[in-house]
Amino acid sequence: MEAFYLLKSLFALFLMAIALGMDALSVGMGMGMIPLRFKQIFKIGLTIGVFHVIMPLAGMLIGDVLSHHFGKVALLAGGVLLLLLGAQMIFYSFQKNESPMVRPVGIGLILFALSVSLDSFSVGLSLGIYGAKIVVTVILFGFVSMIMTWMGLLIGRKFQKLFGSYSEALGGCVLFAFGIKLLLHM
Template sequence: MGEWMTLLFMSVALGMDAFSIGLGMGMLSLRIRQIMKIGMTIGIFHMLMPLAGMTLGKQISVHFGGIAAIIGGILLVILGVTMIRSSFSSDDEPFVQPIGIGLFVFALSASLDSFSVGLSLGIYGAKTWLTITMFGLMSMVLTWAGLIMGKKVQKWLGSYGEAFGGCILLAFGVKILFPF
């Protein structure tokens, strides 16, 4: 029971990252079908990344944990800056779209921290299937919540919604790169 509760809290913490990123990305004009697809993709990445981390576990945890966080932070800063820049251009289409390669980059940036957690859990010897299932489901649900909330906020903010979403992603990336 103690391990289950620990994994539940960890999955909520990792899912809150996905929620925050989803809130920013939700400022784009997304359809419900896109929101569902994004949430499922993030959920899958939040299963694959800790699985890879747990598999590698003891071998590279000391060296790679910090690098994964730095890469995730850099990707979020890039996404945030491009969203802000795109919001001030005359083009109606945002620069970053969570489709195709953009969805891959979005999901990767949201789930890199779960790779680091997976490394730690691999050393600890956590139950693999329980861990990745909880991480995947929680991040999927919280991503959906963030995207839907962002979509609602975008209606209130109008054309400034994408810039605001970019600011959220930028701030989150900076927070990862420079923890206070």
């Protein structure tokens, strides 16, 4: 009976990891619209996976005390960051002979990973209240988001080749729309 409960808990956590990874997939599709090398795609997925470990871990450790305050703040910050990244991609896609302003390297990669993983902080707060297994949870969240980010970036890369010079504007629109979606769910 205990094995059944454990399997049921793991399945629930896996579904939650997929739900959190959907952000990474869709935002990765948008970011994949700019020209990226496979090495960059690997680093981006790995970074987002690490952030999907750190953010829910921080949320789980903080727990119930701050859950009411940071839940909305995380959504607001994530939405605003995605709006800014999307708007910059759209704006700079119309500039002639300019490389894209938003590049997923350095601070741009950190901001990108942070914007995608902020919702996992709120989920971590909730899971901390219920006493979820911390190590299993954060490893599962990180692994699933990393895989889904890679999938999104590779799909976006295919669309980038298909749409050519308009692909960055399309990717910016995806990020911008996702930012609006986050803000509307507050």
